[in-house]
Each structure stands twice: as structure tokens, then as C-alpha cells.
Amino acid sequence: MDxxxxxxxxxxxxxxxxxxxxxxxxxxxxxxKFYCLEMFPYPSGKIHMGHVRNYTxxxxxxxxxxxxxYNVLHPMGWDSFGxxxxxxxKENNLHPKNWTESNISMMKNQLKKMxxxxxxxxxxxxxxxxxxxxxxxxxxxxxxxxLVYRKENYVNWDPVxxxxxxxxxxxxxxxxxxxxxxxxxxxxQWFFNISKFSEELLEGLxxxxxxxxxxxxxxxxxxxxxxxxxxxxxxxxxxxxxxxxCFTTRPDTLFGFSxxxxxxxxxxxxxxxKDPEFIKFREECSKTGTTEESxxxxxxxxxxxxxxxxNPLDEKQKVPVFFANFVLMDYGFxxxxxxxxxxxxDLDFANxxxxxIKTVVRPIDEDNNxxxxxxxxxxxxxxxxxxxxxxxxVPDESIIKTIKIIEEKEIGKKKINFRLKDWGVSRQRYWxxxxxxxxxxxxxxxxxxxxxxxxxxxxNIDLNSKGNPLDNANEWKKIRIxxxxxxxxxxTLDTFVDSSWYFIRFCSPNNKNYGFDYEEMKxxxxxxxxxxxxxxxxxxxxxxxxxxxxxxxxxDNFNLYEPFKGLFTQGMVCHETYKNKDDKWLSPxxxxxxxxxxxxxxxxxxxxxxxxxxxxxxxxxxxxxDPEKIIENYGADSxxxxxxxxxxxxxxxQWSDQGMVACYKFIQKLWTLHEKxxxxxxxxxxxxxxxxxxxxxxxxxxxxxxxxxxxxNYNVIIANIYETYNFFNEKINDSINANSxxxxxxxxxxxxxxxxxxxxxxxxxDLKINHNVKWPLVDKKxxxxxETNIVIQVNGKKRSIVNCKKGISEESLMxxxxxxxxxxxxxxxxxxxxxxxxxxxxLNLVIKT
RNA sequence: GCCCUCGUGGUGAAAUUGGUAGACACAAAGGACUUAAAAUCCUUGCCCAUUAGGGAGUGCCAGUUCGAGUCUGGCCGAGGGCACCA
Numbered sequence: 001m002d003x004x005x006x007x008x009x010x011x012x013x014x015x016x017x018x019x020x021x022x023x024x025x026x027x028x029x030x031x032x033k034f035y036c037l038e039m040f041p042y043p044s045g046k047i048h049m050g051h052v053r054n055y056t057x058x059x060x061x062x063x064x065x066x067x068x069x070y071n072v073l074h075p076m077g078w079d080s081f082g083x084x085x086x087x088x089x090k091e092n093n094l095h096p097k098n099w100t101e102s103n104i105s106m107m108k109n110q111l112k113k114m115x116x117x118x119x120x121x122x123x124x125x126x127x128x129x130x131x132x133x134x135x136x137x138x139x140x141x142x143x144x145x146x147l148v149y150r151k152e153n154y155v156n157w158d159p160v161x162x163x164x165x166x167x168x169x170x171x172x173x174x175x176x177x178x179x180x181x182x183x184x185x186x187x188x189q190w191f192f193n194i195s196k197f198s199e200e201l202l203e204g205l206x207x208x209x210x211x212x213x214x215x216x217x218x219x220x221x222x223x224x225x226x227x228x229x230x231x232x233x234x235x236x237x238x239x240x241x242x243x244x245x246c247f248t249t250r251p252d253t254l255f256g257f258s259x260x261x262x263x264x265x266x267x268x269x270x271x272x273x274k275d276p277e278f279i280k281f282r283e284e285c286s287k288t289g290t291t292e293e294s295x296x297x298x299x300x301x302x303x304x305x306x307x308x309x310x311n312p313l314d315e316k317q318k319v320p321v322f323f324a325n326f327v328l329m330d331y332g333f334x335x336x337x338x339x340x341x342x343x344x345x346d347l348d349f350a351n352x353x354x355x356x357i358k359t360v361v362r363p364i365d366e367d368n369n370x371x372x373x374x375x376x377x378x379x380x381x382x383x384x385x386x387x388x389x390x391x392x393x394v395p396d397e398s399i400i401k402t403i404k405i406i407e408e409k410e411i412g413k414k415k416i417n418f419r420l421k422d423w424g425v426s427r428q429r430y431w432x433x434x435x436x437x438x439x440x441x442x443x444x445x446x447x448x449x450x451x452x453x454x455x456x457x458x459x460n461i462d463l464n465s466k467g468n469p470l471d472n473a474n475e476w477k478k479i480r481i482x483x484x485x486x487x488x489x490x491x492t493l494d495t496f497v498d499s500s501w502y503f504i505r506f507c508s509p510n511n512k513n514y515g516f517d518y519e520e521m522k523x524x525x526x527x528x529x530x531x532x533x534x535x536x537x538x539x540x541x542x543x544x545x546x547x548x549x550x551x552x553x554x555x556d557n558f559n560l561y562e563p564f565k566g567l568f569t570q571g572m573v574c575h576e577t578y579k580n581k582d583d584k585w586l587s588p589x590x591x592x593x594x595x596x597x598x599x600x601x602x603x604x605x606x607x608x609x610x611x612x613x614x615x616x617x618x619x620x621x622x623x624x625x626d627p628e629k630i631i632e633n634y635g636a637d638s639x640x641x642x643x644x645x646x647x648x649x650x651x652x653x654q655w656s657d658q659g660m661v662a663c664y665k666f667i668q669k670l671w672t673l674h675e676k677x678x679x680x681x682x683x684x685x686x687x688x689x690x691x692x693x694x695x696x697x698x699x700x701x702x703x704x705x706x707x708x709x710x711x712x713n714y715n716v717i718i719a720n721i722y723e724t725y726n727f728f729n730e731k732i733n734d735s736i737n738a739n740s741x742x743x744x745x746x747x748x749x750x751x752x753x754x755x756x757x758x759x760x761x762x763x764x765x766d767l768k769i770n771h772n773v774k775w776p777l778v779d780k781k782x783x784x785x786x787e788t789n790i791v792i793q794v795n796g797k798k799r800s801i802v803n804c805k806k807g808i809s810e811e812s813l814m815x816x817x818x819x820x821x822x823x824x825x826x827x828x829x830x831x832x833x834x835x836x837x838x839x840x841x842x843l844n845l846v847i848k849t
Numbered sequence: 850g851c852c853c854u855c856g857u858g859g860u861g862a863a864a865u866u867g868g869u870a871g872a873c874a875c876a877a878a879g880g881a882c883u884u885a886a887a888a889u890c891c892u893u894g895c896c897c898a899u900u901a902g903g904g905a906g907u908g909c910c911a912g913u914u915c916g917a918g919u920c921u922g923g924c925c926g927a928g929g930g931c932a933c934c935a
Contacts (some may be wrong), residue, residue, distance in 0.1 A: 218930055219855055248935060263935090300933075326933040344850075345933060419934050503923075537930080560866040645874070646861050652928095654861065658875055666874095707865090716863065719873035726873090791869050796916040798869050836915050842868050846915050 004636030004671035009402050010758040014115055023117045025073050027523050033068035035524050037061040037503055039540075040530030043125075044084065045103035047110045049573040049617055049655065050533065052627045056643040057570055057714065058531045059116045063754035064709060065087040067775035073524050074117055076799050077124035077160045078104050081132075082495045083161060083177065089431075090463050096431045099457075102128055110628055115636045115757050122509045126498035131505065132433040133454030134515035135497065138551070139436055141790035147193045147550050150445060153330075154265070155424060157185035158356060163428045164189065169539070184286050190435060190491070191422040194546045198223055198418040201428040204322055210529075210566035210783045212650070215537045222538050224419025229403045231412035233260055233337065237307035238316065239271050244309065244321070247332030247417055251406060252398035252814045255386035256339040256360040258350055260309035260321045261302065263844055265329035278303060278323070278700040285325040300349045309337070312411040314387070316444075319356075324349065330418055341372040360386050361394050369804065423543065425494045428468035430461055432492030438479055439487050448479075448487055455488070499540055501564055503527050518557060527567045534569035541567070570711060571652040575623040577612035585622040614654055625655055637756035644755065645718040667759055670752075671724060674763050676732050681742055681767070691740035698744040699782035705751055706778065721755070724748060742767075747776040792817060810837040817843070 017023060038058035041051055078100075085096035092099070104125060113119070124131055143150045156165040160178035164187065168178045187505055193600045194201075204222045205216045227542045228249035235241045244260060262268060264282045272278040281303040301324035311317035319338075326345060327336055340350035340357045362370035363381040370377075370384070388405075390784040406412045426435065434455040436448040442449035448455055458476040465472045470490040479487045502513065505526040508517035532540075544563050552558040578586040578599065586601075591609045593599045601607035617624045630639055642663040647653040701724055708717045728748070746764075750773045753760040764771040785806070790813065792800040800822040802813065814835075827845060836844040 214853065214929085221852065224931095224934065228935080246935075250935080324933095326935090328934070331934050338935090343935075345935080348933095417934080419931095468892070534929085648862080651855095651862095656861080659861080662875065713863095715861090716873085719863070722873050762888065789869085793916070795869080796868090796914095800867070834915075836868095838868065842916090844868080844915050 002670055004759070006637065006667070006758070009762045010113075010115060010636050013758045013761050014112060017115075017117075018112075018120075020678045021121075023074065023119050024121045025071060025119050027520055028071050029523065031071035033073065034062075034065040034529075035526055035527045036065065036074045036529050037073075037075070037506070037527045037531070039530075039536065040499070040502060041081050042082060043078045043080050043100055043103040043106065043107055045106050047107055047627050049625055049627055051111075052114065052639060053532070053573055053643045053653065054531060054570055055111070055114060055648075056640045057568070057649050058529075059114075059118075059640075060644070060754045061529055061531075063117050063757065064775060067750065067754065067773065069774070072117075073122075073506065073511070074119055075122040075124075075505065076111065076116075076118045076120065077122075077502060078107075078126065079495065079499050079502070080104065080127040081492075081498055083163075083429065083431070085127075086429065086431045086463060092093050095459070097127070100125075113628070113631050113636055114143075114640070117757070122506055124431075124502060124505055124509050126495075126502065127431070129454050129456060132498070134505070135433050135446075135493070135501070136436040136453050136455060137450060138501065138515060140450060140453075142192070143447055143552055145550070145554050146194065147553065149188060149193065150188060150190050152186060154187045155187050155189060157184040157187075158182055164424060164426060164725075176563070187425040189424045189427075190437075190489075191424050192546070192550070194423045194543075195418060195420050197546055197549050198225070198420050201420070201542065204545065204562055208562065208565075208567070211564075212567065212569055214566060215534070215541065215569060218537045219281075219515060219542055222420065222542065226417050226419075228415060228417065229406055230333065230415045231312060231337070231406060231414050233261055233309040233312060234491075235307050235309055235321065237305070239268075239307065239322075241268050241271070241307065244268065244335050245333045246335045246337050247415060248337060249337065250342065250395075250399065251402040251412075252383060252386075252389060252392065252394065253339040253360050254311060254313050254337070254402065255317075255318055255339055255389065256341045256358045257311045257317060258340055258346075258356045258358065259319050259338040259353075261324035261327050261336050261338055261349070262321065263329040263334040264303075264323050264325070265328040266327075266334045268325075269323070272305070272654070281323065300345065300352060302349060302351070302353060312406070312409070322349075322353070330421060331419065338377065342376055342378055344376040344378070344759050345378045347372075358385060360384060361398075366465065367765075389591070423494075423546070425497055426491040427494050428471070428490075429492050430463060430469040432456070432495060433498060434470070434492055435489040437489040438481065439489070440484065446481060446484075446639075448488075449481065452481075472743050496539060496543050499546075500543045501551070503530075503544070504548075504551075522559070525560050526563050529566040529568065530564040530568060531568045533572070537569065538600045550739070568650070570649045571647065572616035573655055574616050574652050575625060575655040576614045576616045577621050577623045579610045580607065581610070585620075587622040588625065617655070626675070630660065634660060634664040635758075636781055637666070637759045638667055641666065641718065641756055644714040646715060648715050649712055657658070666722070666725070667756065669729075670759065673725060673729055673732065674766070677728070677741065677745055678737065678767065680732060681738055681745075683738070691737045694731065694736065694744045695739055695779075696782045696785075697724075698747050698776075702747065702751065702776050703777045703783055717755070721752065746773070750774065750776050788840045790840065791842045792820070792823055793842065794823070795846060796844060799823055799826060808840070810835070810843070813837070813843060 004092060034394060036058055038054050041047070056075070062072050066072040068152070069455050080100050085100050088094065089096045096721065109726070129372045139148060156170050158175040158178050158180065160180045161175060165175055165182060166338070170182050174181050202220060202225055203583055205211070205219060208216065216431065226249050228247060229251050230245055230247050231251065232243045232245055234243055246260070264285050284301065302324040305321045305323065307321040308318040309320070309321050312330060316516045326349070327334060337344040338355070340347040340355065341359045342361055347357065349355070357372060359372045359377070360383060361377060361381045362384050363377065364377060368384050383389045383394060383398050389398065389402060392401055403414050407414065434457060436453060436455045437447060438446045440446065458473050461469050461473060463469055477489050479491060480485050495552065504516050504521055504525060508520035511517045541564070548560060550561040552560055575588065578588070578591050580586055580601065586609060590602055591599045592602045599609040599611050601609060615621060615623060627639065638660070642660050645663065646659055701720060705717050708714070739805050746769055749760045749763050753773065761771045764773065787803060788801045788806050790804060791798055792802055800820055802816055802820070804813070804816065825845065834847050836846070836848050
């Protein structure tokens, strides 16, 4: 008996699939389409286990859908602009383009070894002119639609990367890549008006039934809709300021008003610029915004002005106006009214500056003497101490009625605010899509005419110069449009723009004149199943939704609102971490263990290794496993099997060498079984009576797997397959009808095909079966049975199981039970109070003891 | 601080949605085969009992129910998201 030689066989089928263009897809309106997409990778040069898991999950689904008769679009490409190329270029003196292209070719080879059913004919790379020229055209179209604008504002400046970061790219006050605290800097930037679609982006979530709730919640919180009103406060003082506008969600607590706080960037700050105390305060605020310490402490500081604000509902009430560090200029109007009794932040501030604390809401179970002390009361209740508002129910009634009063008095109006801010897309980098804009001497903006696209990146560039390389490309910068001397925009687009429409490009990747072909786009979009890491829950997924809406905006022909109908976020691949005594990370290759508890330096059992917790694989912690080596040692099918077994796909999976070996061995065992079956089939042995059992098992299996595919329970599918092996391996020793075996085994191989495609295809060919098999259908008559196992409980505890014909009456069942010794001893001499009978399933005898 | 998710054997996990808890796999221990090892196969799995069998048991405490891993309330713990959002 031959061992299964995965190297030869996997190579053989990969070649076959490629040469016969098996996975190339074409528009075919006679067929139902299915667009299966996995998030495309950044071409770092090496695939990692995260990719392997992601693409295995997607490939299984794509193959199943294809076998089910769908016309499946399953493409792959490269998110190939970005900073690492520039950094690598500096280190190795290689042009980013060359570095990127060689990485792509290496990674493509690795992906091909996984045996994925990808249509490589549709491969795209975002750094190619063929891709980014369309993006530049979109940029101009969005500009024409008024969805792109330029403004000067404060930006998150990453001092290491020397570039601007979007809010979403700042994590804990630090750059998402550099990990260094970001600084505030004022710059002229291009923006996408994403906030224009706040409402649509929020409402759209409700229709995304096949998205994880977790992601929808995260986006919902990010968009941050809040309902309230804007109120004008009259200002008294010795400065030419008449009023300050505030946004509030709690107008009903207006009688608890005790101070008014504005941002240091508020327009009124211009009157204080000569005050050295204020300048000092403002500097302090800009510092505290970013340091880790201030975030942890969250200390509220203020600068008292000599201005006073008047409560519009009670002119007699005058309160001081402060500048405060906790008020943000880019939310609401950069000003808030403080009600310490019912807002913890306001209470902290009031305590620090000895401001009045007036309770205006009491809980239902307290009386009107209720007084807020150490903790602000933010719960429901009734309004008190508020004159004509007294007695209103908090929150709904009180807020709605107060807004009505405010509107009648014409001191403010209802307002809905969003936390979502516009998307700053300018980056001071070379390796990105050039922004197709230019300026005259006065800074007036001129879009590059569409016929002049693409704006190509200059090839000869000095990446070692300081700042933005394009800014230093003096020749490139100069441009003449309609006889006018202009200077090009030197910023490039955030790479998240590149990935905001690549899924549309895949529909018609070779369309020359425009980013997509309408007919193709309408056939393939939306993506039916999108699969990727949860780390993109906000950034990429929100931007892509926005971009799709922006393309649709003022374009009746487009007619697509949501790009991703289904979303699945897979978990990460984790591995234990190892450190030596000098606190240096060690890779799994460098350590060994005999008992699984004590680890030593490889080849040196005296050097003990400290084992850390299992964390997601990362280069910095050295806890990575190289997929290329694993595929080399165990084969693609084994790795695919392991990626799906053990943990549910949405959860993190723990890498385990033993688990990997087990999967490899299992495929060897499957091969041994295959050889046994083949021998049996050759003998054409026939035996009646053994058919039914096999057919029944197979049909029930198909049914189970169908349900588990639906729910993405791929780990359970693998368990089902192990059960199948165990079942067949036992039955093969009996005499089996050859026709029945052949028929059912073919179905089993069809079920295996999406998961371990090389193995299953080889087995099919070995049996001379056309390997272009369909996904097997369930014959429902085999799902039911005349017999059933009825669980017999006594007082809710299982005491026995009775096998009998279905539809048995409770009385007949009782007769059987009375003869059952196991049950007998419980019911003998006891008074049977009652019994609960769930037909064909369970009988519970409730007995008084 | 606010929001979300999750707590099941030594480990990864299943559980028809309120009805046999621990499928399937990894690890461990014991055994079979073998001169031996590898490979393969079988058994065990927490407590009591020689066995038959019985008991406890899904983070903890209550509750609803004939019956709770599943539903409700409270507590504890872990993970993730957000960061002064007015």
C-alpha cells in the first residue's frame, strides 16, 4: 500500500487547475452569482498564518458555492501602496516599486501552494497605474459632487512617520504604526465629506443582516448619533461677545446650570491671545491631549474668564465662563453648559473650582429633598427645582418638552449631532496615489483635467531627504495647464482610499477607461460574503461603505448602497511566547520541551525558557510559524484542515504542532481507508441489507454539513468528517453492497473536496470519477426513522433510554418502563404524581419522595 | 468611566435553541500487538464503590420550570471596542 504523497499530488492538481483555467470566471446572466471575497493582503513578501486561516475559510465557501451551481467570483489582489515599501527602500536602496513587485511575486507563489480556487486572471495591484488612475478620476468626480474639500485644521501628526494620521489611526493617543504619541499640527488637508452620510451609514447597518452584531455596534458607536438641542447663551462682560452657542443632550437640566465651558480653540479665544496666562493654559491643554498620563488621570482643568453666561430660562442666573481642556472644538459647537449634579465630568470640574452644584433630577424612589453629592445622578426620575419644568419624567418627556419650550422662546432648536468626523485623506508620503490637484501662486485650487490623468508618480526620487519626497521633486511639481504655470499637490492619498473600492474593480479588472464596467458591476456586486480580520471593523469597512455611497451619490445609474451583503470576521492565530533570562524574545524554533511544561533552549537543556501567554502571532514577539515551511512539511490540505478544526472560525485559534501533525496523520488515514474502499469496489462484492445504513449515514451527514456551512461552524464540519472516517473505517470490514458503497463514497468525497481539494480530487480520479462533482443533495427520506430513543427521566434525571417505534403512546411507553429494571426501582412503591411526555423524545416521571 | 462579547474536563471545543452535558480532536495514564521502538488499536477520564451502580457537576448566588449550559436578576472573572462626544 502506497503512502499518500502530498508533494506530488498537490503539485499535480495545482498545475492542472492553472493550465485548464478552472477557476476563471465570466459574466453569465443565466447563472446565479456568488461573490466571495477575502480581504486582500499587503504584500510584505511572506504570507502569515492569519492569511492562511482567512483564505482557507473563504476558499471552502467559494468551492462549496461553485459546486452548488453558482457562478462564483473569487479574486485576489494586492493592497500595495504604503509606508513599509518606502522604509524598505531606504534600508535596501531599492525602489519601492521593485521591492513591492518582487514581494508580490513571492507571495503569489506561496498562495498558489495553498490550492486556493482563485481567479488569478483578475489580479489587481493598487500601486499600479492601471489601478490608481481610476482612483484619481473618482477623486475628481467626488470633488465635482462636492464630497471632497480642502481645509486647514488641526491634524494628528506622527513625528516618526512624518505624516498625518486619521482619527481612526490614532490608538491610545499614539500612531497605529509607530506607537509614538501623536502631536497636534495645523495643516492644509484634503477631506472626504464622510459625515454627510452619517445618517445613511448608521441606518444602513440595520439592513446588514449578515454582518456580526459586534461590528455593527462598533460602527454605530463610532458614528455616535446623539439627539438634543442647540442653545444660545447670552454673554455679559467687557468683551465684544454677545452669545455662545452650545449643544446639549440634556436641555432638561438647564436649571442646574453652573458654568459654561468652551474649547481653547473656540473663536472667542482670539480675544485672549494677549493674556500670557491664557497662552500658558492653552499650551498645557495641547500637551495633555496626547500624553498617556493625562489620559489615564483624565484631569479636568479650566481657565476662568471674566465673562458670564446667562441662563436663557432664568435671566437672573449668571454663571462664569471657563476655557476647559475637556471641551473639543470639533464636536458640537466647541462649547458646553455645565450641570454638575447630572454629569460626572461637570461634577469633577465643579468640585475643582468650587462651583455651585444644584440638583434638578431626583430618582423616582427619592423625595424632593434628594441632593447629589459625590456622584452625579444620570439615571431616570423626575425634574425638581426647575420652576415650570418640575415634575417632568426624565429622560424622554423632560427632554422633548424642554426642547419645545426652548424652540417657542426662540433661544435654540432641536439638533442631532454625530461624532463621526470627515475623513482626512492627505498623506505626506511618496508611495501612494497622487492627488490630482494643482495650485497657482495664490494657492487657488485647480483640478488636473481628466484627459491628463493619470498623475504618475515620478520614478526618480530621493527617499532619504527629509519630509515629503514629492515636495522635493521640483521638476515633477511644475505643471502647465491651459497655459498657466501651476504647482502640483504633493500629498498622496491615504491607502485606505485604495482599499475602499478594490472590490468593485474586481468585477471588471481590465476595464480601460473607467474604474469599472457598469454591466459587470451590476451583475457581481454586492459582495455576498466578505471575510477578514475584525481589526478592520471600523476603518476599512466604514470607508468602503462611504465610498460606495459616494459613487452612488448623484449617479442614478449606479444603484448600489452597501458593498458587502455578508461579513464574517475570523479570529487570529495565536502561539505561546518565549523569552530567555535576558528578557529577549525567542522563536518556537529556538526552544524545545519534553513534557510540555518545562521549556529549554534547543540543544541546551540547562537553559530554561520562560513561557509567556499565547498571543496573536507577530514578528515583534517572534511567536510566528512560517506557513511556507508547514506546507512544505505537511502539505496544503493538512494545513487547511488544521486551520478549520479545533476552534470556531470567529474565535482565536491556538497554534499547536500536535494538532498540525494530527491533521497530517488524518489525511494519511483517509488515504488508507480510500485504498480499502477501492479494493472493496473492485471485488464488486454484493450483500443485501447493508445498503440502507450507509445511505442513511451519508444523507444525515450532508444535512448536518449543510447546516454547519450556513452557520460558519467549520470546526464542527471537521468533527463530522472525523465521525465519517470512524464510521466508514468500521463498516468497511463488513460486507457491503458495492453500488451502495460507490454511490455514498462519491458523495463523501464531494463533501471533502472544498476542504482538502487536492486529496479529494486525487481520490475521485483514482476511482475514475469525473472530478467536476456537484455538491450532493440530501434525500430527506433518509433523515427520518421509524425508531426513536426516548429518554426516561425520574424527577428530571436521566435514568434510562428506551428504543421504540415512533408515535408510541404514553400508556404503551409506561408498560415498557414498568418492565425496565433501571426505572422500576425508582417507581416501585412510590406514588406517581404526574408525568410529562414529549412525544418520541422524553418522558419525565415526577415522583414525590 | 461607558458600550459589547464570553465563562463547559488537563487542553481546543460540541450540544437539534428549554429535553441524554462533554460529540470530535489533542494530551495523559493503563493495556494489546512487537525481541524492542515507531506505527496502530482498545480502555480510563471528577468523587464514592471490587463490580453492579450511585453522587456531584457547565464561573458564583438566587429565581422561573416537571426539567436550565441554554431563560430572568445579582455578583465575580476574562477578552474586545471607545476615550473627556456635552
